[in-house]
Amino acid sequence: MTLIEAVETHDVRFPTSLTLDGSDAMNKDGDYSAAYVVVRTDDPGLAGYGFTFTIGRGNDLVTAAALQWAVKLIGRDLDTVLGDLGGLYRELQSDSQLRWLGPEKGVVHIALAAVMNAVWDLAARAAGKPLWRLLADMTPEQLVDAADLRYLSDALTRDEALAILRDKADTRADRIAELEARGGYPCYTTSAGWLGYSDDKLRRLLQEAVDSGYRHVKLKVGADLEEDRRRLRIAREVIGPDAKLMIDANQVWDVPEAIEWVKALAEFEPHWIEEPTSPDDVLGHAAVRRAVAPIGVATGEHGMNRVLFKQMLQAEAIDYLQLDSARLAGVNEIIAVYLLAAKFGVPVCPHAGGVGLCELVQHLSVFDYVAVSASLEDRVTEYVDHLHEHFTDPCVVENGNYVLPSKPGYSAEMHTASIEEFAYPEGAHWKQRASAK
Amino acid sequence: MTLIEAVETHDVRFPTSLTLDGSDAMNKDGDYSAAYVVVRTDDPGLAGYGFTFTIGRGNDLVTAAALQWAVKLIGRDLDTVLGDLGGLYRELQSDSQLRWLGPEKGVVHIALAAVMNAVWDLAARAAGKPLWRLLADMTPEQLVDAADLRYLSDALTRDEALAILRDKADTRADRIAELEARGGYPCYTTSAGWLGYSDDKLRRLLQEAVDSGYRHVKLKVGADLEEDRRRLRIAREVIGPDAKLMIDANQVWDVPEAIEWVKALAEFEPHWIEEPTSPDDVLGHAAVRRAVAPIGVATGEHGMNRVLFKQMLQAEAIDYLQLDSARLAGVNEIIAVYLLAAKFGVPVCPHAGGVGLCELVQHLSVFDYVAVSASLEDRVTEYVDHLHEHFTDPCVVENGNYVLPSKPGYSAEMHTASIEEFAYPEGAHWKQRASAK
Numbered sequence: 001m002t003l004i005e006a007v008e009t010h011d012v013r014f015p016t017s018l019t020l021d022g023s024d025a026m027n028k029d030g031d032y033s034a035a036y037v038v039v040r041t042d043d044p045g046l047a048g049y050g051f052t053f054t055i056g057r058g059n060d061l062v063t064a065a066a067l068q069w070a071v072k073l074i075g076r077d078l079d080t081v082l083g084d085l086g087g088l089y090r091e092l093q094s095d096s097q098l099r100w101l102g103p104e105k106g107v108v109h110i111a112l113a114a115v116m117n118a119v120w121d122l123a124a125r126a127a128g129k130p131l132w133r134l135l136a137d138m139t140p141e142q143l144v145d146a147a148d149l150r151y152l153s154d155a156l157t158r159d160e161a162l163a164i165l166r167d168k169a170d171t172r173a174d175r176i177a178e179l180e181a182r183g184g185y186p187c188y189t190t191s192a193g194w195l196g197y198s199d200d201k202l203r204r205l206l207q208e209a210v211d212s213g214y215r216h217v218k219l220k221v222g223a224d225l226e227e228d229r230r231r232l233r234i235a236r237e238v239i240g241p242d243a244k245l246m247i248d249a250n251q252v253w254d255v256p257e258a259i260e261w262v263k264a265l266a267e268f269e270p271h272w273i274e275e276p277t278s279p280d281d282v283l284g285h286a287a288v289r290r291a292v293a294p295i296g297v298a299t300g301e302h303g304m305n306r307v308l309f310k311q312m313l314q315a316e317a318i319d320y321l322q323l324d325s326a327r328l329a330g331v332n333e334i335i336a337v338y339l340l341a342a343k344f345g346v347p348v349c350p351h352a353g354g355v356g357l358c359e360l361v362q363h364l365s366v367f368d369y370v371a372v373s374a375s376l377e378d379r380v381t382e383y384v385d386h387l388h389e390h391f392t393d394p395c396v397v398e399n400g401n402y403v404l405p406s407k408p409g410y411s412a413e414m415h416t417a418s419i420e421e422f423a424y425p426e427g428a429h430w431k432q433r434a435s436a437k
Numbered sequence: 438m439t440l441i442e443a444v445e446t447h448d449v450r451f452p453t454s455l456t457l458d459g460s461d462a463m464n465k466d467g468d469y470s471a472a473y474v475v476v477r478t479d480d481p482g483l484a485g486y487g488f489t490f491t492i493g494r495g496n497d498l499v500t501a502a503a504l505q506w507a508v509k510l511i512g513r514d515l516d517t518v519l520g521d522l523g524g525l526y527r528e529l530q531s532d533s534q535l536r537w538l539g540p541e542k543g544v545v546h547i548a549l550a551a552v553m554n555a556v557w558d559l560a561a562r563a564a565g566k567p568l569w570r571l572l573a574d575m576t577p578e579q580l581v582d583a584a585d586l587r588y589l590s591d592a593l594t595r596d597e598a599l600a601i602l603r604d605k606a607d608t609r610a611d612r613i614a615e616l617e618a619r620g621g622y623p624c625y626t627t628s629a630g631w632l633g634y635s636d637d638k639l640r641r642l643l644q645e646a647v648d649s650g651y652r653h654v655k656l657k658v659g660a661d662l663e664e665d666r667r668r669l670r671i672a673r674e675v676i677g678p679d680a681k682l683m684i685d686a687n688q689v690w691d692v693p694e695a696i697e698w699v700k701a702l703a704e705f706e707p708h709w710i711e712e713p714t715s716p717d718d719v720l721g722h723a724a725v726r727r728a729v730a731p732i733g734v735a736t737g738e739h740g741m742n743r744v745l746f747k748q749m750l751q752a753e754a755i756d757y758l759q760l761d762s763a764r765l766a767g768v769n770e771i772i773a774v775y776l777l778a779a780k781f782g783v784p785v786c787p788h789a790g791g792v793g794l795c796e797l798v799q800h801l802s803v804f805d806y807v808a809v810s811a812s813l814e815d816r817v818t819e820y821v822d823h824l825h826e827h828f829t830d831p832c833v834v835e836n837g838n839y840v841l842p843s844k845p846g847y848s849a850e851m852h853t854a855s856i857e858e859f860a861y862p863e864g865a866h867w868k869q870r871a872s873a874k
Contacts, residue, residue: 027533057534058505061544065498096464097494103688103716103739106543107498151715154692154724251540255591278588279540280744282719283751287591302540307717314720 002078003042007070009114010036011063012414013056013424014355014387015433020196021386022055022353025222026250028196030055032355032387033424035062035111036414037070037118041078048122049413052114052326053354058107059424065111068098073119082123086146089116089332093148105304109329116330117360121410131410132366135331136172140165143371147335148306155310161339168374175370176404184401185365186376187383188216188246190353195220199234206238213399215243216271216380222249225264232268241269244380248274251302255284259291272296272320279303285317298322301351305329306336313344320378322351325360334364338372347377353384358395359411362402390418439515440479444507446551447473448500449851450493450861451792451824452870457633458823459492459790462659463687465633467492469792469824470861472499472548473851474507474555478515485559486850489551489763490791495544496861502548505535510556519560523583526553526769530585542741546766553767554797558847568847569803572768573609577602580808584772585743592747598776605811612807613841621838622802623813624820625653625683627790632657636671643675650836652680653708653817659686662701669705678706681817685711688739692721696728709733709757716740722754735759738788742766743773750781757815759788762797771801775809784814790821795832796848799839827855 016022017029034051041047054062069092073081081088092112093099101108124131135143144161179185189212192205202219209217219235221228228247235245247270253261258276273295277284279302289297300322303309312318321341328334341348348368350361365381373379381402388394392413396403405411421428453459454466471488478484491499506529510518518525529549530536538545561568572580581598616622626649629642639656646654656672658665665684672682684707690698695713710732714721716739726734737759740746749755758778765771778785785805787798802818810816818839825831829850833840842848858865 027537030534030537055534055537057532058502058538058545061498061502061505062538064501065495065544068495068498095494097467097492100464100467100492101495101499101547102543105717105741106539106545107502108495108544110538151691151718151721153694154721254588257590278744280542280742281588281748283748284588284591284744304542305717307715307721311718311720 002046004039004073004076004078004081005042006040007067007073008038008040009063009067009070010419011059011424012036012419012422013059013430014422015429016386017056020194023194023196024220024248024250025195025252027055033059034355034414035059035066035114036419037066037114039070039073039118039122046122046125048118048125050114050116050118050121050410051356051412052110052117053357054110061107062111062114065107066114069112069115078126081119082126085119085123086332088119089146089148089330093329104307104329109305110327112329113326116332117326117410117412120331121412125409128408130363130405130407132363132370132405135367136176136370140169143335146332147339148329148333149336151307152310152336152340155314156340156343160343164339164342165371168371171374172370175374179366179369179404182401183399184403185362185369185381186379187381187397187400187402188218188244189214189383189385190218191385192217193219193248195223199231202231203234203238206235210239210243215400216246217243218246218248218274220250221247221265222252222261225261228265232265236268244271245269246271246274246298249276251275251278253277255281255287258288262288262292262295266292266295270295272298274298274322275301280308282308282311282315282317285312286315289317289319296320298349300324302327306333306340309337310340313340313346318346321346321348323348324351325357325364338368342372347375347379348373349379350381352382353386355387356391356412358383358388359391359393362395362405363410365402366404390414439483441476441510441513441515441518442479443477444504444510445475445477446500446504446507447856448497448861449473449856449859450496450867451859452866453823454493457631460631460633461657461685461687462632462689464492470496471792471851472496472503472551473856474503474551476507476510476555476559483559483562485555485562487551487553487555487558487847488793488849489547489554490794491547498544499548499551502544503551506549506552515563518556519563522556522560523769525556526583526585526767530766541744541766546742547764549766550763553769554763554847554849557768558849561847562845565845567800567842567844569800569807569842572804573613573807577606580772583769584776585766585770586773588744589747589773589777592751593777593780597780601776601779602808605808608811609807612811616803616806616841619838620836621840622799622806622818623816624818624834624837624839625655625681626651626820626822627655628822629654630656632660636668639668640671640675643672647676647680652837653683654680655683655685655711657687658684658702659689659698662698665702669702673705681708682706683708683711683735686713688712688715690714692718692724695725699725699729699732703729703732707732709735711735711759712738717745719745719748719752719754722749723752726754726756733757735786737761739764743770743777746774747777750777750783755783758783758785760785761788762794762801775805779809784812784816785810786816787818789819790823792824793828793849795820795825796828796830799832799842800847802839803841827851
């Protein structure tokens with residue numbers, strides 16, 4: 001019998017604001033950060049690693065919240081926990097005092113994501129499988145039992161969820177083989193498009209993206225219309241008329257302004273406009289979508305929970321659903337959102353970047369193709385070439401594809417040396433900066 | 438020149454779970470708590486007090502978040518701060534790193550509420566006026582400048598907001614006089630209706646409510662249909678057929694279950710069903726409303742921000758808007774929600790109870806009547822007779838009315854002795870309980 005013996009949390013912050021990596025119209029100077037959780041067992045060779053993502057200040061709040069969720073795991077029998085991950089998730093969510101602080105949103109919710117990500121990593125490691133394969137080996141009943149379907153039954157019943165999964169169950173192996181044969185799951189790059197970069201750097205990075213096989217690139221917009229036009233013109237020059245050019249406003253506009261601004265960029269034929277307004281505004285996204293078609297509307301990196309996504313789908317507000325692996329409360333809630341998207345026929349193109357999000361979403365996208373949507377049409381997963389060196393099993397991208405992960409787990413473990421250097425405020429990097437001031 | 442010299446925060450928790458005060462179908466054992474903020478100036482006679490409300494665990498997270506917002510005030514010139522409270526609010530909200538943790542929802546948002554509540558309390562004290570009168574003395578332009586209208590312009594433009602306020606500006610004094618003459622602003626009581634109370638206690642408390650002049654009472658429902666029917670039958674026996682009987686499910690149902698359950702209670706003629714499902718579910722509330730009419734739908738105590746309320750109004754999802762004075766980010770966001778409600782013609786019936794919420798909402802309701810809606814029709818503000826003894830200027834309720842507050846401030850200051858006894862975990866009460874274990 002293996003017991004969960006201890007949990008640890010770490011506030012880890014990378015100084016990305018120094019180089020303006022990640023700069024956009026709303027978030028000008030983020031320090032990409034992780035509220036990092038380790039779930040240790042009494043087997044020294046078996047632990048689970050997980051995190052959620054923030055952009056700096058307040059990462060301590062999320063780390064503290066994660067500890068409040070995680071301590072509930074201590075002393076539990078591992079087999080019991082792993083035998084009912086849906087039950088564990090529901091038990092944690094039923095803490096009404098912590099629930100009050102959201103409910104199911106904000107700091108407590110992303111902290112629960114960190115904890116459940118660590119638990120799912122532990123489950124995959126215990127099974128000796130990468131997470132995507134652990135999920136692909138679960139029956140439709142097991143997946144639905146793990147999924148958080150609360151508040152969804154007006155849009156997706158349990159029986160409908162089962163039917164979606166059963167329909168694809170017999171052909172899962174074919175799609176795994178197909179992904180392996182085609183070199184992985186398709187991705188696009190945002191590495192070129194940050195607002196803080198010069199035109200020369202933009203041009204060079206876009207050319208590198210094209211040369212690396214990407215057929216989709218994304219640029220940040222929304223700070224200044226004339227600058228946006230200049231940068232989009234450069235982008236079209238470099239990538240040509242056929243590659244997909246996505247634009248991302250990071251929530252800076254009200255609805256009428258979003259419509260006007262996007263129409264003013266229509267000549268560059270954007271594939272989608274991402275986060276045109278408040279991420280909470282279902283009806284606003286629906287209004288933008290009606291007004292800017294055929295430009296698609298995409299949102300989700302700040303999509304707070306499954307209830308928001310349910311409504312985005314019910315209201316026909318989005319063309320692309322960009323769930324975030326560290327903002328939704330772990331695989332339990334993510335399975336539910338994939339099932340909702342499949343029911344409504346909307347492609348899921350997960351948000352990634354930040355720190356470690358690429359490592360997570362590669363598993364989720366493979367799972368979606370293998371077990372849920374069985375489609376690659378209009379599907380492309382974000383990739384940003386930052387900070388992968390801090391992970392023990394970093395994602396591998398080749399020719400515009402995420403290569404299928406092969407090591408056991410959810411690829412969420414960081415190098416101990418990275419944690420020691422970037423732990424905030426006691427890590428070597430931050431101590432040195434404090435003393436330099 | 439007066440400076441803001443220091444800020445303090447306190448994690449204060451009252452052991453309400455011991456008596457099941459506040460028990461409902463979702464929240465069975467809350468310890469009513471405040472993340473309490475004091476903003477001190479270099480004038481020893483002038484400080485501001487504010488808080489947000491939680492139900493126990495995690496109040497430390499909110500208190501820590503409030504400190505992260507509040508430290509930004511230290512060293513500022515008081516007149517500059519109080520001369521542009523809209524500017525201060527927008528400056529705080531523009532901290533993109535903290536914003537990421539919501540955005541504008543959950544722990545960071547309610548922590549900002551605590552801080553802005555303290556700042557508004559300070560503004561009212563500096564002016565020597567109760568908060569409602571400070572607001573009633575502001576011009577339409579000043580109120581709109583203070584309001585947070587971001588993301589609202591598809592539903593309410595700045596010009597429309599100004600027009601609503603200008604239309605009522607000349608007659609504000611008449612309505613103040615009218616409220617004073619009628620004995621205050623009408624309220625209803627939830628003190629009787631908690632799930633944890635016995636039938637005898639329920640009957641006695643309902644009779645006391647009727648005897649005290651209340652024409653509206655509210656009962657918690659949603660744990661067990663047969664029990665709900667028995668308790669509603671008792672309620673109708675005591676209050677008679679004409680008094681309004683509200684029911685509150687505290688989010689326990691999915692949408693189809695909500696519709697079925699409420700219909701099964703229709704014979705008791707509920708005035709409204711409150712929180713039938715997830716507080717985030719705009720389209721779900723709209724569906725419930727269409728199905729259970731003429732029973733009204735009410736929600737808002739977990740309404741996370743103005744964007745949610747905008748959509749509730751746009752989707753015709755609610756009959757009564759129950760904003761919460763400590764979940765919205767202070768008066769700045771609350772003014773915006775009142776203006777939205779006025780535009781759409783929906784009455785605001787604020788949530789109260791908890792600890793200190795009654796003290797706050799009395800000011801807001803008076804402001805609404807005097808300056809925004811100019812109507813009492815279908816308007817009634819919650820009142821719960823708990824924990825008022827901890828405040829230096831507790832609300833006064835007589836004959837079913839909140840008597841207009843007269844002391845300077847937002848009635849948010851707690852007695853020092855209360856903070857010392859119930860500070861968590863170091864206060865006398867909690868230390869004693871820890872040592873008794």
